[in-house]
Amino acid sequence: MKNAELASQAGNGPVPLLEIDNVTLQYKTTEHLVTAAQDVSFKVYPADRYILLGPSGCGKSTLLKAIGGYMKPVQGRILLNGVEVREPNPERMMVFQEFDQLLPWKTVRENVEFALEASGRLQGKAAAERAAYYIDKVGLAKFIDSYPHTLSGGMKQRVSIARGMAMEPAVLLMDEPFAALDALTRRKMQDELLRLWDDTRFTVLFVTHSIEEAIRIGTRILLLTPHPGQVKAELNSIPAAEMGSASQVALETRINDMLFAQH
Ligand SMILES: Nc1ncnc2c1ncn2[C@@H]1O[C@H](COP(=O)(O)OP(=O)(O)OP(=O)(O)O)[C@@H](O)[C@H]1O
Numbered sequence: 001m002k003n004a005e006l007a008s009q010a011g012n013g014p015v016p017l018l019e020i021d022n023v024t025l026q027y028k029t030t031e032h033l034v035t036a037a038q039d040v041s042f043k044v045y046p047a048d049r050y051i052l053l054g055p056s057g058c059g060k061s062t063l064l065k066a067i068g069g070y071m072k073p074v075q076g077r078i079l080l081n082g083v084e085v086r087e088p089n090p091e092r093m094m095v096f097q098e099f100d101q102l103l104p105w106k107t108v109r110e111n112v113e114f115a116l117e118a119s120g121r122l123q124g125k126a127a128a129e130r131a132a133y134y135i136d137k138v139g140l141a142k143f144i145d146s147y148p149h150t151l152s153g154g155m156k157q158r159v160s161i162a163r164g165m166a167m168e169p170a171v172l173l174m175d176e177p178f179a180a181l182d183a184l185t186r187r188k189m190q191d192e193l194l195r196l197w198d199d200t201r202f203t204v205l206f207v208t209h210s211i212e213e214a215i216r217i218g219t220r221i222l223l224l225t226p227h228p229g230q231v232k233a234e235l236n237s238i239p240a241a242e243m244g245s246a247s248q249v250a251l252e253t254r255i256n257d258m259l260f261a262q263h
Contacts, residue, residue, distance in 0.1 A: 022039055023039070
């Protein structure tokens with residue numbers, strides 16, 4: 001039996017899927033030691049849409065990299081299902097902001113299949129079927145045999161999301177995935193992500209510096225202080241039906257005040 005199940009049976013309440021426990025992250029360059037995040041703790045539960053929100057340079061991407069297993073904490077631990085994260089793994093798939101995450105010489109279908117096969121997740125017919133399923137989910141069935149250079153930025157980003165979701169990771173890590181899109185496409189992609197989530201209830205950890213995006217996408221929002229990032233607060237977002245209402249404005253104002261408060 002897994003540790004998480006044991007803890008749950010011991011009556012310790014809901015068990016986090018992901019636990020960031022007192023984590024400090026640093027970069028060592030030849031001249032400097034940069035502390036990107038300091039003593040950060042938070043917990044992500046299954047089916048959370050968990051947002052890391054904070055000003056530029058507060059260490060959001062660095063935290064995501066460490067959760068992805070690309071960087072080791074100098075202090076603290078990162079646990080997925082009770083097991084310490086030590087290296088990258090398909091259980092923690094990343095989707096980045098850049099549009100050039102796809103292999104240009106492979107079609108949409110081949111890009112998604114390749115990730116499944118190279119990671120050892122699925123092979124052959126099973127990989128092809130899984131790829132087609134998620135490409136359809138992101139509305140690109142008609143473009144399954146197209147090459148990336150023939151797609152718009154938003155479409156390429158959809159392929160990256162399909163590729164991440166096709167791995168059916170324990171947690172999908174998204175680093176400002178819509179930041180480089182125009183406002184209209186960005187809004188459409190946000191709605192699409194929420195529709196996908198309604199369908200499959202995956203767990204997502206999403207980095208943004210847009211307060212509006214955090215409220216729209218998130219169920220819970222972690223506010224980080226300016227560099228080096230420390231936890232300022234953790235807030236619940238509002239239900240989708242309240243977007244555009246006075247409660248959205250109130251939450252935006254509250255977050256804004258907290259992010260720009262001096263203490
Ligand atoms: N490879 C690196 N080497 C040295 N310092 C780095 C490196 N990457 C990031 N940093 C520093 O770590 C700090 C946190 O950077 P990070 O990219 O995690 O912030 P962020 O909150 O994601 O910012 P943004 O919203 O602008 O993307 C910054 O001070 C940055 O300069």
